[in-house]
Amino acid sequence: MTGASRIPCGSSGLPASGASVTSSNGDEAKRALRATLKAARREIGLEKRVQWDAHIGAQVVAWWRRRQPSVLGVYWPVHGEPDLRAAYSELVQAGAQLALPVVVSRDAPLAFAAWTPGDPMVTDGMGVQVPGDLHFVERPPAMLVPCLGFNADGYRLGYGGGFYDRTLAAQPRPATLGIAYACQQALFAHAAHDVPLDVIVTEISQVR
Numbered sequence: 001m002t003g004a005s006r007i008p009c010g011s012s013g014l015p016a017s018g019a020s021v022t023s024s025n026g027d028e029a030k031r032a033l034r035a036t037l038k039a040a041r042r043e044i045g046l047e048k049r050v051q052w053d054a055h056i057g058a059q060v061v062a063w064w065r066r067r068q069p070s071v072l073g074v075y076w077p078v079h080g081e082p083d084l085r086a087a088y089s090e091l092v093q094a095g096a097q098l099a100l101p102v103v104v105s106r107d108a109p110l111a112f113a114a115w116t117p118g119d120p121m122v123t124d125g126m127g128v129q130v131p132g133d134l135h136f137v138e139r140p141p142a143m144l145v146p147c148l149g150f151n152a153d154g155y156r157l158g159y160g161g162g163f164y165d166r167t168l169a170a171q172p173r174p175a176t177l178g179i180a181y182a183c184q185q186a187l188f189a190h191a192a193h194d195v196p197l198d199v200i201v202t203e204i205s206q207v208r
């Protein structure tokens, strides 16, 4: 039996209740949880994905219209993350300035590069698309944070590099919108360096 079949991501929209890491020395368990959550996300069919991404994207746009941050950090989707590129285009038409995260070093916070949909892109060493022409900007005052997993307290599980945690460590913290599918919710203990996100946006949430 695969992790994906034990923890269906598609049908109910309910949390992946079988996915949990409760011990605090759980490096191995966290690796297993990451694999399970990735597999569960891969299982989501295209039709659901398109519908869910539209709902998540609409909430992001509504949030941006209310808050109007000077720059919004977004992300280029990898590994089956919600694809919000249609919403990014809508945001830019509404006057938003966007920036994409760039890994500059394994131990550093993320850098952010100004980005407009349609800019020429290249694949970086992490396998992520980044602008070919890098115009670095300051850390944005608001950002979307893609989550491989999240827990009920708003803590996030990423791919294990600690990049977003390092990026969010410095005060004043940016406003953070965690982006995930509802089935990526899991039980795990957060580490001391983990920074809780302000809100998690999913296909079943209604962000105010």
Ligand SMILES: Nc1nc2c(c(=O)[nH]1)N(C=O)[C@@H](CNc1ccc(C(=O)N[C@@H](CCC(=O)O)C(=O)O)cc1)CN2
Pocket: 075, 076, 077, 078, 081, 101, 102, 103, 110, 126, 127, 128, 146, 158, 159, 160, 161, 162, 163, 164
């Ligand atoms: N869309 C998106 N962009 C992002 C991030 C992200 O989580 N999502 N990042 C957030 O930090 C940064 C990139 N960090 C990344 C960290 C790991 C992997 C990755 O594919 N890791 C492999 C394992 C590689 C290994 O073990 O050596 C994997 O998870 O399969 C990709 C991006 C900046 N851009």
Ligand SMILES: Nc1ncnc2c1ncn2[C@@H]1O[C@H](COP(=O)(O)OP(=O)(O)OP(=O)(O)O)[C@@H](O)[C@H]1O
Pocket: 156, 157, 158, 159, 160, 161, 162, 163, 164, 165, 166, 169, 191, 193, 194
């Ligand atoms: N603020 C920080 N300062 C220094 N190192 C940190 C910080 N935050 C995280 N790290 C390092 O990053 C490692 C990975 O962290 P963690 O397992 O929480 O990654 P993640 O949040 O899942 O990954 P990512 O944010 O890249 O998607 C930690 O073991 C820790 O050593």
